[in-house]
Amino acid sequence: MTQKILARHSGLADVKPGELIEAGLDLVMGSDVTAPIAIQEMERFGHTHIFSREKIVLVMDHFTPNKDIKAAQNCAFVREFARKHEITNFYDTGRVGIEHALLPELGLVAPGELIIGADSHTCTYGALGAFSTGIGSTDMAAGMVTGKGWFKVPDGIRVGLSGAFPRYVGGKDLILYIIGKIGVDGARYQSIEFAGEGISSVPVDDRFAICNMVIEAGAKNGIFPADDKTHEYLKGRVFRAYTPVEADADARYGRELKIDLSKLEPLVAAPHLPSNVKPASEFKGVGIHQVVIGCCTNGRLSDLRQAAEILRGNKIHKNVRCIVVPATQRIYLECLQEGLIETFLEAGAVVSTPTCGPCNGGHMGVLADHERCVSTTNRNFVGRMGTMSSEVYLAGPAVAAASALSGEISSPCAPGGR
Numbered sequence: 231m232t233q234k235i236l237a238r239h240s241g242l243a244d245v246k247p248g249e250l251i252e253a254g255l256d257l258v259m260g261s262d263v264t265a266p267i268a269i270q271e272m273e274r275f276g277h278t279h280i281f282s283r284e285k286i287v288l289v290m291d292h293f294t295p296n297k298d299i300k301a302a303q304n305c306a307f308v309r310e311f312a313r314k315h316e317i318t319n320f321y322d323t324g325r326v327g328i329e330h331a332l333l334p335e336l337g338l339v340a341p342g343e344l345i346i347g348a349d350s351h352t353c354t355y356g357a358l359g360a361f362s363t364g365i366g367s368t369d370m371a372a373g374m375v376t377g378k379g380w381f382k383v384p385d386g387i388r389v390g391l392s393g394a395f396p397r398y399v400g401g402k403d404l405i406l407y408i409i410g411k412i413g414v415d416g417a418r419y420q421s422i423e424f425a426g427e428g429i430s431s432v433p434v435d436d437r438f439a440i441c442n443m444v445i446e447a448g449a450k451n452g453i454f455p456a457d458d459k460t461h462e463y464l465k466g467r468v469f470r471a472y473t474p475v476e477a478d479a480d481a482r483y484g485r486e487l488k489i490d491l492s493k494l495e496p497l498v499a500a501p502h503l504p505s506n507v508k509p510a511s512e513f514k515g516v517g518i519h520q521v522v523i524g525c526c527t528n529g530r531l532s533d534l535r536q537a538a539e540i541l542r543g544n545k546i547h548k549n550v551r552c553i554v555v556p557a558t559q560r561i562y563l564e565c566l567q568e569g570l571i572e573t574f575l576e577a578g579a580v581v582s583t584p585t586c587g588p589c590n591g592g593h594m595g596v597l598a599d600h601e602r603c604v605s606t607t608n609r610n611f612v613g614r615m616g617t618m619s620s621e622v623y624l625a626g627p628a629v630a631a632a633s634a635l636s637g638e639i640s641s642p643c644a645p646g647g648r
Contacts, residue, residue, distance in 0.1 A: 231453050232421035234475040235361040236383055239344045247385035247484070256343040256360075258373040259287040261329055261586075262294060262301065264348035265308045267367035272375060280315050281377030287319040287338060288312050289329040292586040294322075297593040327558025327584045330354040330442060330526040335558055337467030341456035341474035346370070346379050350445050351526060351608060357437035358464070359456035359474050364445065384421045384450040385484040388477075391428030393492035398536070398642040401436030402528055402606065402626035405443040406497040407489070410507030418448035420484060423477060428491050429454060434463045435532040439626075442527045443608050446504040496641050498604075499624035502612045510629045513639035517549070520603040521634040522615075523627055524555030524582070525589045528606035531561050533627040538573040540631035540642055546578035547637030553595045555582045579634070591615045597622075604633045 237245045239253035260268055265288050280286055288308055293301035305322070312320035321332060330351055333339050341359030346352065348370040355362035365379065373379050389408065408422075422444045424437075432440075437454050444452030454460070456474035496510040523529075523537045534556060546552045554574045556562040562584065565571050574581050582588075588595030589607040597603055597616030602623065605615070610622035623639060632642040 231359070231423055231455065231475050231477050232361055232386060232451060233383060235342060235344055236381060238342070245383045247383050249383045250380065251383060252378050252380050253344055255285070255346060255373050255377050255379055257285050257287060257338060257345040258370060259289065259329060259333065259345065259347035259349070259352065260367070260370050261292050261349055262290040262305050262308060263292040264367045264370065266304045268348060268370040268374065269307065269311050271368055271371035277375045280374050283316050284318045285377070286317050286374055287333060288317060288321070289326060289332060290322045291326055291328050291584065292590065293592045294326065294585055295583065297587065325559065327560070328526045328529060328586055330438070331529060331557035331561070334358060334438070335467070335560060337464070337469070340464065340468045340470065340472035341460065342472055346373055351442050353445050353449065353451045354438055354442040354526065356441040356451050356453035357434060358460055359454060361451055361453065363451045382419065384419055386421045386423050386481070387417055388483040388486045389422060389424050390426035390486065390488045391424060391432065391491055392426055392488070393428050393490045394431035395491050395494065398496055398628040399494050400626050401432065401439035403494050403497045404436070404489070404491065405440045406499050406504070406507045406624065407494055408487070409443065409447045409505045410497070410499070411487070412447055414446060414503055414505045415448045417444065419450050422447070422449045422452040423483070424452070424454045425477065429457065430459070431491065433532060434459050435530045438530065439527050443504065446608060496626060496629045496643060498629060498639060499610055501610050501621040501623065504608070504610060504624060510625065510639060510641035511643070513623070516639045517602065518604050518623070518633055518638060519550065519601040520595060520597065521550055521552045521630050522555065522588045522595055522603060522605040522607060523552070523630045524557060525586065525607045526557060527608045528627050529555055529557030529561065531564050533606065534561070534565055534570055535568070537627040537631040538570040540628060541577040541579070541635065542573050544577055544635050546634050549637050550634050551595070552577070552579035552634040553582060553588060554579050555588065555594070556584055558584050588615060604630050604639060606630050
């Protein structure tokens, strides 16, 4: 799938792993953290034009609502750039969402398209059958000017799925299982392509979570084939023509994995690597201070519904701060309409406006010395959410919610886990 998309966008009949190509871009994305650097690079080289006002997306989501003076200045700088170039897709406080949830929600991503973003988790959009990957701000600058990017064609890893997820198991658990199995460099500069009859049982929201974290295994991108679930998601969102791709029946891969979804269980990645994975049930007795439910990996409506199901009628443990972050304004509104916000507040949680804040230790949940957090975000590196001695345990929304109630890392499937 990946090689077909890259070939199509570079005007070639086919491409081979390791080949260097220049390809046309369908979308270039940046945030309030990465776009200022890209804009400065454009100006440094004297470029005063952009290749398309419709195909550049600027999302003010990382340190917003502005957490300090520097964050405010960065947003003001990008805001002026967007106004000057009349960029159509500029999203600021009040209209914003976390970029990797917002772009698909708005129909800015479609199967077969090629997207780059100055954020490593841009690989999220492969859930819809697109090739999407993270790049640096300098490449973002070049993309905004030329509408092109250069790539080394990745080799592929085929992940064949069968079965269906058990209750309280989802996309986060699958990608943690994969990372735990192959390591944080096990897919270095390779494409992880998902296949098999089990795909039909995987909801689109779970596909987003899975592709969001392929970068944590070193992958260039992750990608699902577009199927009925994909097209149903795109209905009412994408109105332009698009051309999905499928892998050939005889496609060759550098490696293949087979996973029976029905045999997975709730998993947790302990500090300080996403590959340090064990069943949630093995962490009994590990006390926590904070829980974060949401952000770009697991902040969609289905994630928040699952968390609310576990929290409903219960109270957050007295020693735990629970922060819920709906990924977009629309998801926040849907939570209001369904009564989920009420459930969170009655349980003793706080609900944040859409922001990346707690995930990268920016704001809305920074950790103090020796504090532990169970988080549905995507990274648990040293100092990721706060001080160097703090710890982050990655998990899905069910484990996070169950842990918020018990005051320790808990499996929602275990006695006392709810």
